[in-house]
Amino acid sequence: MAESVARGRLKILLGYAAGVGKTYKMLEEAHDLKRQGVDVVVGYFEPHGRKDTIARLEGLEVIPRRRIEYRGVTFEEMDTDAILSRNPQSCAVDEFAHTNVPGSERAKRWEDVQVLLHAGIDVVTTMNVQHLESLNDQVWQFSGVRVRETIPDWVVQQADDVVFVDLPPDALLNRLKRGAVYSPEKARLAAQNFFQESTLAALRELALRQTAHEVEGRFIIDSDQPVFAESDPRGEAEPPATGTHDRILIAVTSDPASAALIRRGKRVADYLRADCFVAFVHAHGDLADLSAEDRKAVERHLNFARSLRIETRVLEGDDVAQTLVDFARLNRITQILLARPRKQSRLGLLRPSLVQQVVRLARDMQVTVVAERHRSASAAPAPPG
Amino acid sequence: MAQNLVLRPERPDPDELLRKVMAEEARERRGKLKVFLGYASGVGKSLRMLNEGVRRRERNCEDVVVGATQLESTPEVKALLDRLEVIALRMVEGVPVMDVEAILKRKPQVCLVDGLAHDNPPSCRNRFRWQDVDELLEAGISVVTSVNLQYIEEQRDQVAQIRGREVQESVPQAFLGRATEIEVVDAPPGACLGNEGPGGETDRLRREQQLAQLREIALLLAADVVDHQLERYLLEHGMGQIWSANERFLVWITPFADAAPMLQSGSRNARRFHGELLAAYVARPDLTPSERTALDRNLKLAREAGAEVHALDGDDPAEALLAFARCRGVTQIFAAHGTHQNWLERAMGGPVDRLIRDAEGIDVRVFPE
Numbered sequence: 002m003a004e005s006v007a008r009g010r011l012k013i014l015l016g017y018a019a020g021v022g023k024t025y026k027m028l029e030e031a032h033d034l035k036r037q038g039v040d041v042v043v044g045y046f047e048p049h050g051r052k053d054t055i056a057r058l059e060g061l062e063v064i065p066r067r068r069i070e071y072r073g074v075t076f077e078e079m080d081t082d083a084i085l086s087r088n089p090q091s092c093a094v095d096e097f098a099h100t101n102v103p104g105s106e107r108a109k110r111w112e113d114v115q116v117l118l119h120a121g122i123d124v125v126t127t128m129n130v131q132h133l134e135s136l137n138d139q140v141w142q143f144s145g146v147r148v149r150e151t152i153p154d155w156v157v158q159q160a161d162d163v164v165f166v167d168l169p170p171d172a173l174l175n176r177l178k179r180g181a182v183y184s185p186e187k188a189r190l191a192a193q194n195f196f197q198e199s200t201l202a203a204l205r206e207l208a209l210r211q212t213a214h215e216v217e218g219r220f221i222i223d224s225d226q227p228v229f230a231e232s233d234p235r236g237e238a239e240p241p242a243t244g245t246h247d248r249i250l251i252a253v254t255s256d257p258a259s260a261a262l263i264r265r266g267k268r269v270a271d272y273l274r275a276d277c278f279v280a281f282v283h284a285h286g287d288l289a290d291l292s293a294e295d296r297k298a299v300e301r302h303l304n305f306a307r308s309l310r311i312e313t314r315v316l317e318g319d320d321v322a323q324t325l326v327d328f329a330r331l332n333r334i335t336q337i338l339l340a341r342p343r344k345q346s347r348l349g350l351l352r353p354s355l356v357q358q359v360v361r362l363a364r365d366m367q368v369t370v371v372a373e374r375h376r377s378a379s380a381a382p383a384p385p386g
Numbered sequence: 387m388a389q390n391l392v393l394r395p396e397r398p399d400p401d402e403l404l405r406k407v408m409a410e411e412a413r414e415r416r417g418k419l420k421v422f423l424g425y426a427s428g429v430g431k432s433l434r435m436l437n438e439g440v441r442r443r444e445r446n447c448e449d450v451v452v453g454a455t456q457l458e459s460t461p462e463v464k465a466l467l468d469r470l471e472v473i474a475l476r477m478v479e480g481v482p483v484m485d486v487e488a489i490l491k492r493k494p495q496v497c498l499v500d501g502l503a504h505d506n507p508p509s510c511r512n513r514f515r516w517q518d519v520d521e522l523l524e525a526g527i528s529v530v531t532s533v534n535l536q537y538i539e540e541q542r543d544q545v546a547q548i549r550g551r552e553v554q555e556s557v558p559q560a561f562l563g564r565a566t567e568i569e570v571v572d573a574p575p576g577a578c579l580g581n582e583g584p585g586g587e588t589d590r591l592r593r594e595q596q597l598a599q600l601r602e603i604a605l606l607l608a609a610d611v612v613d614h615q616l617e618r619y620l621l622e623h624g625m626g627q628i629w630s631a632n633e634r635f636l637v638w639i640t641p642f643a644d645a646a647p648m649l650q651s652g653s654r655n656a657r658r659f660h661g662e663l664l665a666a667y668v669a670r671p672d673l674t675p676s677e678r679t680a681l682d683r684n685l686k687l688a689r690e691a692g693a694e695v696h697a698l699d700g701d702d703p704a705e706a707l708l709a710f711a712r713c714r715g716v717t718q719i720f721a722a723h724g725t726h727q728n729w730l731e732r733a734m735g736g737p738v739d740r741l742i743r744d745a746e747g748i749d750v751r752v753f754p755e
Contacts, residue, residue, distance in 0.1 A: 199623075209606070210631060213605035219598070370745075
């Protein structure tokens with residue numbers, strides 16, 4: 002029988018690049034906890050060959066990693082079961098965004114951490130801002146790096162504390178040159194991608210703003226004040242739904258741009274504290290008679306939305322735009338989000354695009370056309386591999 | 387008054403280049419300023435500053451002295467001070483002040499100055515410690531210092547509102563803007579509550595709230611400093627397009643639609659994202675008196691909403707707006723449904739259609755009429 006225990010507290014040390022000192026700080030915290038008499042263990046620790054950091058491990062109890070065979074190679078992962086049976090008060094877990102090797106019980110380390118928290122164990126963990134799902138496109142835009150190991154925003158929102166670990170880019174680049182972050186060859190490659198001064202500055206700004214956002218979400222009650230004075234004649238009218246509570250509808254298709262659209266929509270919804278829905282309109286209500294490729298793409302997008310904890314709907318209707326707008330009206334949607342059409346065909350001049358149709362039909366609500374974020378010309382080339 | 391926008395030509399002019407080179411040289415002679423910024427006492431600024439001093443001295447073999455310390459220190463701080471050369475504070479009118487002359491005479495490479503916001507007694511050469519630090523920097527001495535957000539001049543009103551009391555000492559924010567490096571010392575509010583005196587549970591919660599607000603301000607202030615550094619870097623390296631991690635909302639003002647809902651929403655979005663709100667209109671010579679009145683009313687609303695208002699020139703309104711948006715790193719444009727469509731625009735697509743078609747990389751939000 003499962004006993005009900007209070008969920009453990011989650012603390013995230015948030016950085017903006019490898020080498021800013023997250024792991025070091027995590028071990029410092031473990032030492033602090035130990036000094037305060039807390040029963041603390043290190044559940045997972047990534048040494049990266051950094052001497053200072055490895056030295057900080059001394060005096061801490063480390064739970065040995067689990068070995069997993071995959072295609073003839075042995076991988077080492079965090080041993081969640083061993084931590085559970087050791088049952089400490091608190092556990093330090095490096096690299097929150099890590100993807101476990103296939104054959105592990107759970108696909109992601111953040112899922113392992115959920116298990117620990119559920120068992121009442123406090124967790125201190127580390128991640129970089131670029132691992133946040135909703136920032137994936139923005140990070141790609143200015144770094145040229147498509148981050149694969151991502152964490153859904155709701156997981157980070159559940160943390161009790163998010164603490165920013167800072168180091169100015171100059172100092173970080175110095176550490177990189179000294180070989181304190183990566184081996185020389187890896188350092189050279191890194192310098193071409195994330196580790197450009199402008200990219201680091203942008204990532205750092207993102208991390209600062211994200212931490213501020215997390216702080217605000219946890220501690221600060223923000224009431225919406227009207228921008229214009231009460232005496233304004235507009236104030237007499239019935240308050241528009243937009244003034245108080247937003248409801249956002251994201252219209253997805255089989256187009257690959259839908260993934261970025263979902264991320265952007267979810268981010269906007271989170272910041273505005275709005276309800277968020279994803280809808281796909283299909284002429285026959287179920288996906289069975291789409292081409293196999295399109296069906297897969299749509300299913301992927303709907304699953305992706307669900308993984309971000311967005312409610313999804315498949316709607317039926319021959320006229321896609323009209324079906325969307327009717328659904329939006331029925332559900333008191335205040336804002337519809339659509340992807341910007343890729344290119345206008347010659348035919349498009351005669352036949353309006355879905356965006357144009359929705360814009361024309363939904364004259365009583367806001368329609369946001371979300372643009373694809375392109376790589377800026379100044380960004381570095383994509384990393385090899 | 388609406389500001390006029392001057393679009394910067396792509397080619398830098400020679401005078402500007404020369405100015406840049408001279409500024410660069412001056413910057414090289416001047417000592418470098420590094421600031422540890424914390425949002426309250428007890429987050430660990432002094433410790434981080436002294437740690438950096440010890441590291442620079444012991445690993446980089448830099449000539450480091452301590453110019454000023456807090457009067458009371460923890461055992462950890464004392465242990466670090468033991469590994470550093472300390473230039474004693476001088477007593478003036480019973481107040482301990484930093485001995486600037488002694489430091490200038492000693493002329494180290496790096497001077498550590500704890501508590502940047504102290505003020506000096508009237509008989510001192512400088513009224514404020516940050517002016518002392520400025521003198522050290524001018525003499526080519528690099529300074530590593532710590533400052534508490536609550537003492538930043540421009541933040542004092544907001545801090546006083548949150549904390550219900552005002553502090554006297556201060557540092558102007560522009561001084562921090564000149565820092566070569568700013569490093570945030572962050573910690574959860576719980577970590578600083580020990581320094582805040584006793585109190586019950588409700589007191590504790592209230593103080594935790596206050597500290598969280600201060601913490602948010604400190605993080606956003608640092609984000610703005612980083613944003614300016616990034617902008618300067620991109621300009622200096624000839625990267626035309628300004629991009630940043632910040633959200634910027636641009637409301638398109640015309641005489642033909644009520645701008646209030648867009649401004650209302652824009653202001654709210656800017657606040658929630660801690661971004662910027664801009665508003666722009668494209669000047670047209672052929673406005674009727676009633677259109678002129680409507681435009682003026684919308685512009686007045688824009689200023690009331692706190693938007694930065696710009697007048698743009700251009701035969702093609704959508705194009706002028708997009709050029710401005712790109713130049714300012716706008717992430718989202720708010721536009722109202724065109725109520726001014728003639729048959730030609732209907733056939734070719736109205737300005738809003740054009741905007742959607744051409745706004746590559748920028749979101750367009752179309753508002754109800």
